[in-house]
Amino acid sequence: MAWTGLFDPRRMTVRRMNFRFPDGLRGLWNPARPEFSHIVNAGSLAMPYLEPYLIETMRQARAKTDDPTLIAEIDLYIGQEAAHFRQHQRFNKRLAELGYASVPQTEAVLKADYQRFARERSFAFNLAYAEGFEAMALAIGHMLIEDREYLFGDGDPAVASLILWHFVEEIEHKCATYDVFKALDGRYHARIRGLLHATIHIMARARLGYRALMIEDGLWSDWRSRLALYGLLLRIFARLTPRLLRILVPGYDPRQVPDPDWAVAWWRQHGEADLGQLDMARIADPVPVAA
Numbered sequence: 001m002a003w004t005g006l007f008d009p010r011r012m013t014v015r016r017m018n019f020r021f022p023d024g025l026r027g028l029w030n031p032a033r034p035e036f037s038h039i040v041n042a043g044s045l046a047m048p049y050l051e052p053y054l055i056e057t058m059r060q061a062r063a064k065t066d067d068p069t070l071i072a073e074i075d076l077y078i079g080q081e082a083a084h085f086r087q088h089q090r091f092n093k094r095l096a097e098l099g100y101a102s103v104p105q106t107e108a109v110l111k112a113d114y115q116r117f118a119r120e121r122s123f124a125f126n127l128a129y130a131e132g133f134e135a136m137a138l139a140i141g142h143m144l145i146e147d148r149e150y151l152f153g154d155g156d157p158a159v160a161s162l163i164l165w166h167f168v169e170e171i172e173h174k175c176a177t178y179d180v181f182k183a184l185d186g187r188y189h190a191r192i193r194g195l196l197h198a199t200i201h202i203m204a205r206a207r208l209g210y211r212a213l214m215i216e217d218g219l220w221s222d223w224r225s226r227l228a229l230y231g232l233l234l235r236i237f238a239r240l241t242p243r244l245l246r247i248l249v250p251g252y253d254p255r256q257v258p259d260p261d262w263a264v265a266w267w268r269q270h271g272e273a274d275l276g277q278l279d280m281a282r283i284a285d286p287v288p289v290a291a
Helices: 034-062 068-097 102-120 123-146 148-152 157-172 176-184 188-216 223-248 261-269
Strands: none
Touching (some): 034 102, 034 188, 123 148, 188 223
8 A cells, every 4th residue: 555645744853851760769659549650660661672672663664665754754753762762761770679579570571572573473463563552552642641630640750751751752653653554564454453462462461560560569469459450440441442442443544533732732842841840730731831
């Protein structure tokens, strides 16, 4: 299938953010939502392995096209993803330094997964996985922004800022892997298989991670914490599922998904305010406010 050529390079910016994690940072960085803390921590553990895998897949895709606009889109995407995983590496190192034995164990599983995908799976599989993950990440980004006060309001500003910044940029580059997939493959059934594989794989590994972290903090055996976890997951999936279902529509295009005003305001403020640290007292404001 031919690429549509709708990419606007002004949409994407490679930013160098600086998240200042405090010396007293704890694994349960949101004391009001300790279970959410570990869901986020588990997701962060995947990023230094998932995102280099996505980058390598896009580099292979870059070599398969001579369209200069598509190449520019791939290069901006790679720049953003590289910035993401380096920030997550810093955060994950802090988690390991706190003494969580499950951090290196979970990282080893994730590293092996993505090395195996890159080594043993076809380019078509890896491209579809990349688009599947990015479609899911777009849905997650909208959910996190919509529910940001509840999920992050009492949390550490640096961690909350890291996660929200990451997903604001996931929204910003929402078309990148879609455009590459459409140009180099375009098959509906391959796109849906990629979505299902990426979603099931990421969520299974996230559960592995947060379960291990909760066990270390004594939360997994606490029935009140388990109930809070299940209630939180129900809340998340109630907001996430309709967004995931629209990806299944044969004519789905991420351009059809309007950008949240809060995300757009963050992009426009970049360079005007130090948004490496959000003001958590004003997290519900219609625009991001720097601390």
